[in-house]
Amino acid sequence: MIGIKKIDHIGIAVKDLAKAIEFYEGLLGLKVTGTEVVEEQKVKVAFLPTGDSEVELLESTTPDGPIARFIEKNGEGIQHIAFRVENLEQALEELKAKGVRLIDEKPRRGAGGARIAFLHPKSTFGTLVELCERDN
Numbered sequence: 152m153i154g155i156k157k158i159d160h161i162g163i164a165v166k167d168l169a170k171a172i173e174f175y176e177g178l179l180g181l182k183v184t185g186t187e188v189v190e191e192q193k194v195k196v197a198f199l200p201t202g203d204s205e206v207e208l209l210e211s212t213t214p215d216g217p218i219a220r221f222i223e224k225n226g227e228g229i230q231h232i233a234f235r236v237e238n239l240e241q242a243l244e245e246l247k248a249k250g251v252r253l254i255d256e257k258p259r260r261g262a263g264g265a266r267i268a269f270l271h272p273k274s275t276f277g278t279l280v281e282l283c284e285r286d287n
């Protein structure tokens with residue numbers, strides 16, 4: 152079993168992180184608990200907890216990163232959903248064995264020290280899925 156615990160976060164691609172935060176904090180009343188640059192993913196992120204899950208706002212740090220490409224093609228909006236798993240390496244092994252197309256064969260470093268890996272949207276009925284494992 153993959154052992155999904157919950158929706159960890161919803162990843163939302165935005166052009167201007169500061170302006171998006173003005174909306175999510177100022178108008179929706181959520182609070183940013185952390186911002187961080189994740190070089191490997193070419194993103195600057197802000198996390199806003201909403202109960203048991205979080206909103207992850209993502210701005211591209213380069214014109215060629217995955218978020219920049221997503222916005223170019225689709226405009227701003229939901230780019231991925233992230234599920235928290237107990238054991239990421241095991242989940243990836245199981246999914247690979249069942250023929251799911253992995254973007255990341257091995258865990259990568261995500262925001263907040265998480266271990267993360269993406270599944271290709273062509274293998275998941277159209278949604279980019281992130282699996283993540285955290286110590287806490």
Ligand SMILES: C[C@@H](C(=O)O)C(=O)SCCNC(=O)CCNC(=O)[C@H](O)C(C)(C)COP(=O)(O)OP(=O)(O)OC[C@H]1O[C@@H](n2cnc3c(N)ncnc32)[C@H](O)[C@@H]1OP(=O)(O)O
Pocket residue numbers: 162189192194196207209217218220221224230231233254260261262263265267269271272273277278279281
């Ligand atoms: C910081 C970290 C964290 O939480 O800790 C993060 O979240 S980092 C979050 C940002 N990082 C990532 O997204 C990394 C993983 N993503 C990737 O490797 C890439 O973005 C891919 C998902 C493989 C897409 O690559 P690329 O843009 O080169 O391909 P493409 O535009 O030709 O797209 C190939 C096909 O997938 C579809 N496609 C592309 N991006 C999609 C998305 N986000 N959701 C659903 N479908 C998507 C396209 O429409 C296209 O379908 P058609 O062929 O039918 O038109």
Ligand SMILES: [Co+2]
Pocket residue numbers: 160162207231233281
């Ligand atoms: Co994410």
